[in-house]
Amino acid sequence: QGQLDGSFNAYDAKTGKQLWSFKANAPVMAPPISYTVGGKQFVTVLSGFAAAGAMTGEMHKRFNLDYRSMQRQVLTFGIGGRGKLPPRTVVTLAPVDDPDYKVNAEAATRGATIFGGRCTQCHGIEANAAGSAPDLRTSAFILQAEGFHGIVKEGALLPNGMPRFDVLTNAQVEDIRQYIRAQAAAWRGAKQAGK
Structure with missing residues (x-):
């Protein structure tokens, strides 16, 4: 088991x-x-x-x-085998560095709704997945509107299993990006506060 x-x-x-x-x-x-x-x-x-x-x-x-x-x-x-795997590499995750980001609360709220309906199953509630897909708060792609758009709307990572969401408008994709950036900012703030 x-x-x-x-x-x-x-x-x-x-x-x-x-x-x-x-x-x-x-x-x-x-x-x-x-x-x-x-x-x-x-x-x-x-x-x-x-x-x-x-x-x-x-x-x-x-x-x-x-x-x-x-x-x-x-x-x-x-039965009777004695093999072992090499030690596991422990990874320490951290939110992407985005020091000049100011949360756009309205866009992040809209993005949270869209993210909740389309993204949480793989990327986790609050964009903090732990195994089924990357934790998006650690991704540099959230810093680049064009790159993020290419992944989410145009399917740049389709070969890696990331679906294309071409039904979303450009504004909706940007709202999702703002939501993820807000989640990363909240994580950075919590780390700085020692939580």
Whole structure:
């Protein structure tokens, strides 16, 4: 059984006692499969996190999950195997540097509504995703109106899985950008205040 903390565990079916544990360096949420080859039993499972639970950003806080650095892998174990993965690289996320930004409250409020309907499933409530897509508050693209427009409206990152939202107006795309910048500014303010 996999866990959000990156452990993959085997338990005794009768007693529930943990018999074995492996540090996968990323959440293990997929169901494992068990099979035999040449009379030897194997278990295979996927590691990595891309579930709706990432929407709140709490997963990053608790388990330091980050879309860009998370190790997504197919892990296969043989009975009696002793392999280990290299240590996990811990990433410290920080809001993008945007010192001259002044929050446009009206645009950010409009953007929050659009973001809530179109973006939260992948990028998280408050743009603070933790695994299913990047935390947008850390992205330099929010500083560049043209680049942001190219990603959101024109589909520049379509090959990476980011959908194109060509049904949005240019003003709506800019409102979304203002919302994300406001969220980054709030995070910067909280960090400066020691929260």
